[in-house]
Amino acid sequence: MESDMTETLPLILEDFIPYRLNKAAEAVSQRFAGIYRDRYGLTRPEWRTLATLGQFGILTATAIGTHSSMHKTKVSRAVFTLESRRWLSRKRDDMDRRIENLQLTPAGRKAYTELAKVAHLFEAELLSNLGSKGEKELKAGLAALEALL
Amino acid sequence: MESDMTETLPLILEDFIPYRLNKAAEAVSQRFAGIYRDRYGLTRPEWRTLATLGQFGILTATAIGTHSSMHKTKVSRAVFTLESRRWLSRKRDDMDRRIENLQLTPAGRKAYTELAKVAHLFEAELLSNLGSKGEKELKAGLAALEALL
DNA sequence: CAGTACTCGTTGCAAATGTGACGATCTATT
């Protein structure tokens, strides 16, 4: 009988939580990304920017980054692209002239509304495929994880 | 009383499952990536390649990609880097000379062994912080998701 | 009010990633 602490316990990548999380997240995101890419030609940063502005109305670029977990430069570039499509407009703030107040144009809002609907459907179908048990578990597991981070 | 089906149900990004999954996965991965980056100067593709080879022993580049969900070119580059560090060796297959059989060198295996240990500890601590309830839920939720994908 | 330190958003540059094509090799069909 031995219990050798130096023995290698092999790591099974497909059981390793960080790997599983990443793979699952990436698969889900790719699926949804396919939708907004094909229908609207949006990138992920652009979609997140659109969604965040749609949700909050008027925000600065920094605030968009905070709410959507994106780096400054990603936001900056996404804002530039969306502005070029006339989906959002900028207005320099009068109180603090470093800041730009961003908001969706009517065209941007229309796209947002449509995509928000699609997003809800996508999520609903995903969750329904998980079954009500799987849904509860996934949500609870995510919530637990988020509480740590 | 009205129930207007055209009404916008706003999308709350921080409640949206694909976003939550991504954010959680990214946060967890970044934490772990910090470890192998600081201690060994490894990138994520390199870590995955090391882990996959450590797990299976001898593999082709294509097989590494299959097992670790990485694109050909990522694997190719990671293999090149690990070979430069003399952490893995290539041997052209005699039966099929397109193929290279890759395996870790003793130095590579040593690094793998250490990192596998660290990975287990990392995961154990993460799960312990989740509590046994959170752990069960997360694992069950992930399993349900994986079954769909 | 000067002077310093900070914040906002953008840009240049470098690193990482994805795409398509390639040479070499193997397999299948005839």
Place this chain on the structure above:
DNA sequence: AATAGATCGTCACATTTGCAACGAGTACTG
């Protein structure tokens, strides 16, 4: 055997991303 088609791993190229520095503007400090 000869040809056509597929597979393996790599490379050149374009795109995406992250990082550091910047100009413009604000806030703090004496």
